[in-house]
Amino acid sequence: MNPTATRRKANTYYVILIAGAAALGGFLFGFDTAVINGAVAALSKAFNANSLETGLAVSLALLGSAVGAFYAGKIADRYGRVKAMVAASVLFTISAIGSGLPIGIWDFTFWRLLGGIAVGVASVIAPAYIAECSPTHLRGRLGSLQQLAIVVGIFIALLSDYFIAVSAGSAESPFLFGIAAWRWMFWTEIPPAILYGMAALTIPESPRYLVAQNRESEAANVLSKILGGNVLTKIEEIRQTVLRERQPQFSDLLSRSGGLLPIVWVGIGLSVLQQFVGINVIFYYSSVLWQAVGFSEKNSLTITVITGAVNIITTLIAIAFVDKFGRKPLLIIGSIGMTVTLGTMASIFGTAAVDAAGNPTLSGSAGIIALIAANFYVFCFGFSWGPVTWVLLGEMFNNKIRGAALSVAAAMQWVANFLISTTFPPILQYFGLGSAYGVYTIAAAISLFFVLFFIKETKGIELEDM
Template sequence: MALEKNIFNHKYIIGISFISALGGYLFGFDFAVISGALPFLRTQFMLDPWWEGFLTGSLALGCIAGCLLAGAIADRKGRKPGLLIAAAIFAGSSLGIAFSTSFMMFVMLRFIAGIGVGMASMLCPMYIAEISPAKVRGRNVAINQLTVVIGILVTNLLNYFLADIGPEAWRWMFGLGVVPSLIFLIGVLWLPESPRWLMKVGQQSKARAVLLKIGSETFVNSTFLAIEQSLSGNKKQSLKAVFEKSVRPAVIVGIVLAVFQQLCGINVVFNYTSTIFESAGANLDRQLLETVAIGVVNLVFTIFAMWQVDKLGRKPLMMIGALGLSVVYLILAFLLQNQFPASLISVFVLLGISLYASSLAPVTWVLISEIFPNNIRGVASSVAIISLWAAYFILVFTFPILAAKLGTFGPFYLYAAICFLGFLFIKRKVKETKGQTLEELEQSLARH
């Protein structure tokens, strides 16, 4: 252990990981704020199920645009400029939404907020993966998910206390996002550029200087050589390159995992907590209190995942989460269908959250940040994460419509089936990645 401490500058690595992961906090804020605001927005804009789904999903449409923008910036200008732009978008959109005067203005600004979320969702885990040594990469990338769930919890708490303000409470809920946005913007100014990107664009001396801050001379030399080898022969970034035969298996796995993380259904619990518990007879205060409980459980089990992702591994956690959610959804659907008390429904909602938070939520981001070769990581990550946000839009847009037609319980039977299929896919197609450098993973992909 003493030798390992001398090899790596752990304080520095953790510091830059947490700063870049503040983008995750803002992701969590924009993701969670809608849950507390929806009861007020339904009245403010007189929403039917279709428009409620569209208003909620407009964030995801912006996220798709954000991923496209982030991919281009990440590969041409670097990871750091993309993070700075995302921070600025977060700040501006938070204030804009707070002062919205019409439904269309709200949706447009929510779309713009989604651009920032989409950029952060791609760039933050990618950046952390590229500056982290292999032994702690899973934990460090999971820091991004930790800040996401802290953002969700803090936002849910604020929503709960702001609800007493009255019909205009939703404006404060969104407007307070400007505070963490500015903190993130200032923090990113201090971050170094990714050494892997610096080497890709021929700035070897700058890359070596960054690596020396991360670890010892031995670590720098070995990492430098491995990155050079992985980049040699093909430095071109293009969408066509992402679907070449040699990398296609990794891209397919990345896309399927990204889509599954959303279509597994748990995000309807995050975004439509009030709808679910209203159907169980809970009043507004109880509905918002449930969002706080969800935030607490989400945080506790995300910390558990950070502890286990580099020990137990990626694949076992994903398999446990997928199969466990399938069973929980069947029980939850039965309870909702038969009008069981809200307190019992809450138990299984929280159990579902705990399974997701300790598996699919953080580990999917870890795998997406790891499985693509260095020379196409930016574009390939964009493709996977665009797929994720497209799936999120489908999920949150369709839930109010399905719930209106089938009952609130109906969609959970569908999500149970999707989770079981996801379990089978992970078991057959996903390979373990813990403890390997990004370059070793690339070599493994090339052999297969």
């Protein structure tokens, strides 16, 4: 084999390795947000918590994520991407230990809030670091690793909850050493949280950050391992596009007229629409959803696990095609698919007969069609808006504002997630499932026009040319 090809192969393996280590933050992001699924009922029973206290215990973690995301860019620009990852790892570990040790619902909520802050930091650092360390031709695929890690994290959390609950008999029953099973559900997060910190300490700092800190010889060393060959031209290009005379600030995101820069608004729109199409309702409330339409608890859990698996497979499809087809075509196809499938579910749930408790009952083929539509919706989201949003957020901002702009966009994503997650139960109660899915259908239709008019293709463009 020729030496150049061998070197290029070694460079590619190296980049995949460091991007994979950064994406571990995504795994913990998915794991941390989903692990409460199996524990929430047992937890509220153990502490005799009312529905408001339980709701806050679940949803305040999402607001913690918004806070963590908002400050992550500032931390990353001041102390570096790697140190921010290590800080997130420490917070994940403390939160996992504390969440399994609470004596009441309020200290439990505090530990979850801490975990939420860690999730927010990880949600900003991973896409920024991966984009800054990836060669242009691989950036889309490596950026999609973040979403793959998130969905694998969700899947593993649901699976470990399921096995712990089944082994103990229920989430409330004693498990190992006579300690309640639901506490062990949170402690399963400790090993990956520690591993994330250890992995972060073995990877190099982002070359863009190093150039901004006037550490060019270190940046050259990292870039030669990533790109190979002479990297001095690349360093010169980066030098022209980073702020060296001072730390980046949030004021850099403002235009001369005082409002946010148009590109920042596009990032916020992308983030908010990713949540407004209702994807997290499927993951946070899926077993409740399927029970509401007549499936048993066990079958509902099985369907939830299948949905998680579908999400992983479709993210792999995105990884295969994002650098071939580009970001915009995948988003357009995904938006069309989501509008059709969500519209189908809205129509089925909206016209279904209701039982004495007010829950829709799907008879005959309607239940099967709803099930197929729900999984096809996850499929459409999984190859488009799921991974491509993170790819675009990591690469669409220029080097001067990337940390701060990503922080604002990701913080708004967590606020949108909070709004969708907390409004679903009251919409379900007062207006029914059909109305809830009608709202998400409208958001999916808006997402199509948003992509057509506001998203520019970034495939094949160097970060320095953004």
